[in-house]
Amino acid sequence: MxxxxxxxxxxxxxxxxxxxxxxxxxxxxxxxxxxxxxxxxxxxxxxxxxxxxxxxxxxxxxxxxxxxxxxxxxxxxxxxxxxxxxxxxxxxxxxxxxxxxxxxxxxxxxxxxxxxxxxxxxxxxxxxxxxxxxxxxxxxxxxxxxxxxxxxxxxxxxxxxxxxxxxxxxxxxxxxxTYSLPTRQVGNGVVDAFAHVMEQYMTYPVGAKVQDRFAEGLLLTLIEEGPQALANPDDYDVRANVMWCATLALNGLIGAGVPQDWATHMIGHELTALHNLDHAQTLAIVLPSMLRVRKEGKRAKLLQFAERVWNLSGGDEDTRIEAAITRTEEFFEQMGVKTRLGDYGLGAKDLDGILSALEAHRMVKLGEQRDVTLDVSRKVLEMSL
Amino acid sequence: MxxxxxxxxxxxxxxxxxxxxxxxxxxxxxxxxxxxxxxxxxxxxxxxxxxxxxxxxxxxxxxxxxxxxxxxxxxxxxxxxxxxxxxxxxxxxxxxxxxxxxxxxxxxxxxxxxxxxxxxxxxxxxxxxxxxxxxxxxxxxxxxxxxxxxxxxxxxxxxxxxxxxxxxxxxxxxxxxTYSLPTRQVGNGVVDAFAHVMEQYMTYPVGAKVQDRFAEGLLLTLIEEGPQALANPDDYDVRANVMWCATLALNGLIGAGVPQDWATHMIGHELTALHNLDHAQTLAIVLPSMLRVRKEGKRAKLLQFAERVWNLSGGDEDTRIEAAITRTEEFFEQMGVKTRLGDYGLGAKDLDGILSALEAHRMVKLGEQRDVTLDVSRKVLEMSL
Incomplete structure (x- = not known):
């Protein structure tokens, strides 16, 4: 720790x-x-x-x-x-x-x-x-x-x-x-909270068992309750669990004593600033590709995530990892948040602008290992087209 | 919630x-x-x-x-x-x-x-x-x-x-x-933290999924790390996990929005005041019997505890519940904390004094349902002889 x-x-x-x-x-x-x-x-x-x-x-x-x-x-x-x-x-x-x-x-x-x-x-x-x-x-x-x-x-x-x-x-x-919130805001909120947990959890192991289990508890609850909040908008306990999850996802507790990433958020901020996407939309676009591109550095935690959050234990490591990322993507889509740049009318022509903005804001060594260079960010965005 | x-x-x-x-x-x-x-x-x-x-x-x-x-x-x-x-x-x-x-x-x-x-x-x-x-x-x-x-x-x-x-x-x-702590204090500390979590977790369900998962995360970590702290006293991460567990077990977070019990603690306090037992010793004596005597009121959470904390899913409900309580008892013993009144030289002759003290301190309706009367406390103590 x-x-x-x-x-x-x-x-x-x-x-x-x-x-x-x-x-x-x-x-x-x-x-x-x-x-x-x-x-x-x-x-x-x-x-x-x-x-x-x-x-x-x-x-x-x-x-x-x-x-x-x-x-x-x-x-x-x-x-x-x-x-x-x-x-x-x-x-x-x-x-x-x-x-x-x-x-x-x-x-x-x-x-x-x-x-x-x-x-x-x-x-x-x-x-x-x-x-x-x-x-x-x-x-x-x-x-x-x-x-x-x-x-x-x-x-x-x-x-x-x-x-x-x-x-x-x-x-x-x-x-x-929160009963009367529009569907889009409910979906965005759940994806936002999920991504907040991932930025603090999905790095590399430091033996912090409590922080890991708390993070996994939040992810599991969001996965269970997020779709319920869409299906049964007036269910008090569902709304209460989503609300308390979102607060605890970013109150400092699960991030205390562990490495943190935040590269997805930094790229997402540029997407919102340049193209006016909702914050959660940018996270849903960037996070899955970020995990795929940086699979080696995050391998141990990706395997833990696959097993404890998505209950995936069969097959070889790479199969489990890809399945966990795919399930995450599907969860975002299930919450009504699209996961591709193309879903928002953005394409290859827009990548240079995003990368220039990252460079201008000195976002050139992101992530828990400071190894998310502009080249890595480009790969992430290309994979999200 | x-x-x-x-x-x-x-x-x-x-x-x-x-x-x-x-x-x-x-x-x-x-x-x-x-x-x-x-x-x-x-x-x-x-x-x-x-x-x-x-x-x-x-x-x-x-x-x-x-x-x-x-x-x-x-x-x-x-x-x-x-x-x-x-x-x-x-x-x-x-x-x-x-x-x-x-x-x-x-x-x-x-x-x-x-x-x-x-x-x-x-x-x-x-x-x-x-x-x-x-x-x-x-x-x-x-x-x-x-x-x-x-x-x-x-x-x-x-x-x-x-x-x-x-x-x-x-x-x-x-x-x-904490490397140099005597074995007895290490064991007592882990049992104390475990019991703190149980007082806030082991009641009845109110749909508070985050609090439940946080509590279970602490219990699982204490079960994994407690024996390690005895076996490898100088392991930093083990000590760090035990320390952070004990703090989070009673900082108000896992108890927010859920019913709380504390009957075990109230009886334990009398045991310490009258017979000078360590606080954790009193909890190790009282908690298992408390769970057995109040099994019906706590049935749903006992089954959840059996499955999520002790990974017990086979057999009928009562078998799983008894197995979970036995495993808890064995864990306390593994931590070097004895679980019977007789282990500390106390016997049937001492029960009236303990019950009189509870009555004198108005501890006559304890627990999350206020149904732990003096009669129930007597049963608990008799089962702990």
Missing amino acids: LNFDFYNPTQILFGQGQIAAIAKQIPASARVLLVYGGGSIKQNGVYDEVLAALADFTVTEFAGIEPNPSYETLMRAIAQVKAEKIDFLLAVGGGSVIDGTKFIAAGALLEEDPWTILEKRGNNIVAAMPFGAVLTLPATGSEMNSGGVVTRKSTHEKFSFMSRKCFPKFAVLDPSK | LNFDFYNPTQILFGQGQIAAIAKQIPASARVLLVYGGGSIKQNGVYDEVLAALADFTVTEFAGIEPNPSYETLMRAIAQVKAEKIDFLLAVGGGSVIDGTKFIAAGALLEEDPWTILEKRGNNIVAAMPFGAVLTLPATGSEMNSGGVVTRKSTHEKFSFMSRKCFPKFAVLDPSK
Whole structure:
């Protein structure tokens, strides 16, 4: 096991009816800015429940955080925070809203241009405003971690940042609020969570038995419950399991003490920035080819994955490995997320642009062994055509 | 899944060499009281490493925290804290030292007699001094939770308390510091962690798939690594897995959103208070009989335990359940912890005293269904003779 430093102070209020509990978590005299995206929270009752819970606070709103939240939008929110002397932020939505709120929380207290947060990957954050989250879309895990991803539209750049100042004070996870999610978002969320686990699990063995078994437990649960969430949208326990899986997939726990990959995510970010694909779509395209291209370096864990997650024990090693990757691909397709560049109208003509973007962003030695060069990334993308 | 409120802000510094990192975690001007037990930390190098790490702080010491820390001893520590104007506590040792330090931290700031912390189960704690922990004995999980157990020698009472004010700020877990532990403490620690998982896992199903798989992952790892820790005391990864298992067995995560039992612990506490058995010995005695006596209420989870943890799928249900309980018993014995009251010189003549103590402490409706009456506890103890 590798050495690690694990810290996660976010309080999780999980279950039906927990939105009502947020008032106790916010300082009594706080001036609260409600940060949200489009109108879905007004249709599923979350908006009304949140306002009812905040009846005793001064509340203003910032709507319009888009999927893949943009620097441009978030800078307008920071201006509002300053103008209205806001001292507590409440993110209501999915990962994009929560990521955006983290950027607002840190950017509002920064002396320099908040874009530097992305240039410096969060290392220049010295303080952040306190904020909470009401999660409506299980996917990114942002509700219980300290990272975020922000896109600058003007330059087609999508960067991540992380800072221990950026943990939500609390997050409300009410599975019943996910019943009304569109099918596409349910599928995307399950694929996103699955890929998060894989980035931390599918590397090489370091004898970390607990982390491996926790990761496998999340993968098995996503495989069982993901299709159920599509088939029976109102099943509370199914939604609860998917929601808790997505949070635990990226709260730091399964990644503590093990190598981590993240090459799939880095290539995926370029695909979203250049071609506006959903984040989960990019992961479904890149991950299977990434595993095939890097089979040798990941052989031991791929065999473990085949046996423990897909229950594949017959045949030779390469057969089992290929079967496990194929099953993974089929699972993504079953969740309604297509796994080929061609499914999204992209082709060989687009690869140079993606590779140029990776090079421009210095993404030239990716992965747990730093051996995913541009040549390897090209092979991965070619295999995903 | 049941609703839950999960919160755990303890920072974990895990791995060889991490003791050196504690200086950065303690406020620069702090007056630190080092709290420890007997002399083992002076023999295994931990004491010297801690003092070296604290070279820039004002440090005094309180030694002599005993196994099953006593109210009487801890009150002397509280007097020292006040006399020396201590403002940070550092527990160096196992669960007893850390539990004791939590009591000191809360008791030193309490207006009323600190014994009320135990009478009121921690509900009267409004503040606690900040404290950290350097763990030397993986077992109780105290290093990453907010609970403690304290014994009043004068009245033979052993009570637990819990408060969100009582999380360690940080805990150092260096597996290499456990190489020199006596066999008995290694065995006790593994049994203790195993029993902690069982108290949260072995109840009835509520559709909480992640919690179940995490619990099973811990049990499987303890079963694999526990005997290895006895056979190869200097294997770093084995010690690391045992250590991280013990912490995760009782940090609140696997118990969030599921029913919990704890009847075994409550009976065990009386055995320790009256007859001075090691905590893990009492669990090894009580748990197997507890499962047999309450087989019907726990049937579904016992079958899941038999299949997923002990890989038992043949035969009828009752055969599989009995086999799983027997394997559990054999595992405790393999870890060097005897499973019968008679092994410790106790017999039928002692049962009335134990049951009277349970009654005096109002432990008359224990377990996840509140159906462990004194009659049930008597049956359990009779089966453990």
